[in-house]
Amino acid sequence: MLLEKALAGEELAISRLLTKIEYFTPEGLESLQELIKRSGRAHVIGITGSPGAGKSTLISGLISEYAKRGHKVGVILIDPSSPFSMGSFMGNRIRMVGKDLQQNVFIRSIASRGNLGGISAEALMLIEALDGLGFDRIIVETVGAGQTDTDVVNAVHTVTVVSVPGTGDEIQALKAGIMEIGDIYVINKADKPEAEMLYEAIKFALDSAEINFRDGWMPKIVKTIAIKNVGIKELVDVFEEHLNFIKSKGLFDKRIKDRRVKMIELLLRKKVEDAIYKVIKENFNYISQEINEKHNLLNLINEMYNNIKSSL
Amino acid sequence: MSQKRIKVLVSKLGLDGHDRGAKVVARALKDAGMEVVYTGLRQTPEQIVKTAIQEDVDVIGVSILSGAHLELIPLLIKEMKEKGLNDVVLVVGGVIPPQDVPKLKELGVDEVFLPGSSLKEITEKITRAVEAKRGIKIAS
Numbered sequence: 001m002l003l004e005k006a007l008a009g010e011e012l013a014i015s016r017l018l019t020k021i022e023y024f025t026p027e028g029l030e031s032l033q034e035l036i037k038r039s040g041r042a043h044v045i046g047i048t049g050s051p052g053a054g055k056s057t058l059i060s061g062l063i064s065e066y067a068k069r070g071h072k073v074g075v076i077l078i079d080p081s082s083p084f085s086m087g088s089f090m091g092n093r094i095r096m097v098g099k100d101l102q103q104n105v106f107i108r109s110i111a112s113r114g115n116l117g118g119i120s121a122e123a124l125m126l127i128e129a130l131d132g133l134g135f136d137r138i139i140v141e142t143v144g145a146g147q148t149d150t151d152v153v154n155a156v157h158t159v160t161v162v163s164v165p166g167t168g169d170e171i172q173a174l175k176a177g178i179m180e181i182g183d184i185y186v187i188n189k190a191d192k193p194e195a196e197m198l199y200e201a202i203k204f205a206l207d208s209a210e211i212n213f214r215d216g217w218m219p220k221i222v223k224t225i226a227i228k229n230v231g232i233k234e235l236v237d238v239f240e241e242h243l244n245f246i247k248s249k250g251l252f253d254k255r256i257k258d259r260r261v262k263m264i265e266l267l268l269r270k271k272v273e274d275a276i277y278k279v280i281k282e283n284f285n286y287i288s289q290e291i292n293e294k295h296n297l298l299n300l301i302n303e304m305y306n307n308i309k310s311s312l
Numbered sequence: 313m314s315q316k317r318i319k320v321l322v323s324k325l326g327l328d329g330h331d332r333g334a335k336v337v338a339r340a341l342k343d344a345g346m347e348v349v350y351t352g353l354r355q356t357p358e359q360i361v362k363t364a365i366q367e368d369v370d371v372i373g374v375s376i377l378s379g380a381h382l383e384l385i386p387l388l389i390k391e392m393k394e395k396g397l398n399d400v401v402l403v404v405g406g407v408i409p410p411q412d413v414p415k416l417k418e419l420g421v422d423e424v425f426l427p428g429s430s431l432k433e434i435t436e437k438i439t440r441a442v443e444a445k446r447g448i449k450i451a452s
Binding site: 011012015016018019023081082084085086087088089090091093094097098100101106107108109111 | 316317338339341342343344345346347348349350351352355358359362363365366367368395396397
């Protein structure tokens with residue numbers, strides 16, 4: 001019922017369906033299965049980078065540029081959930097006020113809800129849903145990412161890493177993790193004096209690499225000043241170039257397969273993590289007592305491992 | 313798998329540059345376990361309702377310190393009704409004279425929070441209003 005209305009483009013129905021999907025209700029999951037049959041057409045773009053790098057402001061510009069080019073744009077914004085209350089303060093949308101009033105733009109915030117790695121199982125389900133509903137450009141903003149938040153790489157077609165001047169030197173650019181996953185590196189706030197240094201640092205890191213870049217694509221560096229809308233058009237041009245590249249190499253569908261497997265992986269991880277937390281919580285006193293008194297860590301770990309297995 | 317959390321839109325309606333109160337309340341709702349979408353200053357009724365639709369929020373929380381609540385809230389309620397948000401809780405907070413509270417409630421505002429409202433009172437009343445209007449049970 002909701003699905004039919006959503007497929008007809010009714011915005012409130014789309015929105016309520018997404019809620020049912022993100023909370024794994026029977027209607028939500030049934031609809032998602034239907035939508036996955038229709039999905040697999042959208043170009044999915046991930047935007048990652050540290051908090052305050054300008055990801056949301058950049059996306060605000062991207063929405064307008066894509067809308068201008070006639071695309072139907074879906075946007076998923078992930079912000080962290082509190083480890084204490086599980087509540088969330090989601091402020092990404094403040095950077096894109098009014099953008100949702102444009103035709104064919106749908107923006108949705110979602111809390112990370114205990115998912116680590118920058119992206120979440122729920123977000124991947126929403127990608128499938130928006131894709132199935134006919135959005136042909138889908139932008140996903142990860143939580144403000146740290147060095148190891150690299151799950152996005154198997155979840156999207158095009159990984160965009162946003163950096164800002166003044167946050168590190170060449171050494172940071174050479175490190176493992178987030179600085180090696182980008183298909184496109186954006187230097188935002190490029191009007192800052194250290195922008196050229198950052199450009200050289202990232203360029204050195206890319207040029208000095210002997211590894212084959214992901215599927216033979218030489219990562220591009222794009223400078224933007226998102227708040228002034230500078231470099232946005234050029235960035236979308238690079239996205240389109242990357243899209244054409246992966247299509248020409250037959251990789252478009254492969255990445256959709258990766259994304260769907262990742263979705264299942266994250267859902268399984270969530271299930272197992274829930275079991276771990278449950279066992280830890282129930283046995284907190286026992287565990288600390290055992291460590292202090294018996295000193296047999298291996299036995300203790302095996303015992304808890306068995307508890308976790310039986311509670312799955 | 314996850315348990316339903318209350319999702320709230322916190323927004324400033326109209327021409328009014330004071331957002332400290334809205335931020336404090338948004339933060340308190342986060343600390344009470346709610347998922348808060350914060351859209352900040354100078355929003356039109358149209359913008360607020362559009363965001364509320366796309367985010368599928370359970371609650372719209374509007375902060376007004378400009379004194380224009382009796383002009384702006386009817387416009388917001390009209391827009392909510394037109395777009396089918398009949399089951400979304402509407403709460404208003406800010407500098408509102410006590411004699412205007414009955415008028416706002418008559419218009420369809422579910423709760424009004426005046427200066428001096430405690431954060432505990434705000435989170436509790438919002439939770440109860442969501443349970444009543446959205447038909448979901450929120451575990452504490």
